Amino acid sequence: MNWQSDIIKNLDWAATISNRAGKQKVADQIVSKIKDGDVLGVGSGSTVFLTLFAIAERIKAEKLNIKAIPTSIEISLFCEKLGIPQTSLYEHKPDWCFDGADEVDPNKSLIKGRGGALFKEKLLISSSPISYIIVDDSKIVDKLGTKFPIPVEVFPQALLHVEKELLLLGATDIQLRPAGGKDGPVITENNNLLFDVHFKDIDLDMERKIKGITGVIESGLFINYNVEILVASNNGE
Secondary structure (H helix, E strand, O other): OOOOOOOOOOOOOOOOOOHHHHHHHHHHHHHHOOOOEEEEEEEOHHHHHHHHHHHHHHHHHHOOOOOEEEHHHHHHHHHHHHOOOOOOOOOOOOOEEEEEEEOOOOOEEEEOOOOOOOHHHHHHHHHHHOOEEEEHHHHHHOOOOOOOOOEEEEHHHHHHHHHHHHOOEEEEEEEEEOOOOOOOOOOOOOOOOEEEEEEEEOOOOHHHHOOOOOOOEEEEOOOOOOOEEEEEEEOOO
């Protein structure tokens, strides 16, 4: 028996998708890499959303056996809407992963986590032999932390301890991220809280230092991961 509901059928992306033409070109690049039998780690963001539609079309047209491991409830719901079969890390290891980023530096280090799914995103990227990171050219920076703070996922009862330790690491500003659609702070996919943390300088060891604080679940720093950057140019190239 099926649910008599239109909730999932009527789902759509909540915000306006900027640079849609450029993102669609990069989405098409991602989809062209898919082979029958692939297990895909699926990140978050508007380009990932567009890519899911193209994946669904290939599955339908070519009868491909594809499985997705989503990083968030939102992406899981869109996979369900589009008929993309889902699995988990209990059952499969990803063949590869695709995701977005907030900043990318010349060394292909990343800041991620504005969508609040940083822990699962890092878990999938760590589990995948290769990850394709899709960004606008506006996300390319010379130095991490230029435009965005580092998201840090924190166990709620460790909030003040983590704040103290981040200040000792040199944090210049720490903000508890407020929610947009509910009262109070953002609650992550794992029922934790999020700090947005600014540093004057982010060294190559900063990811390890932040993760070493008791109470930190994960940070949005991704340094020295096996990633390939795909840029959705804003000028349509």
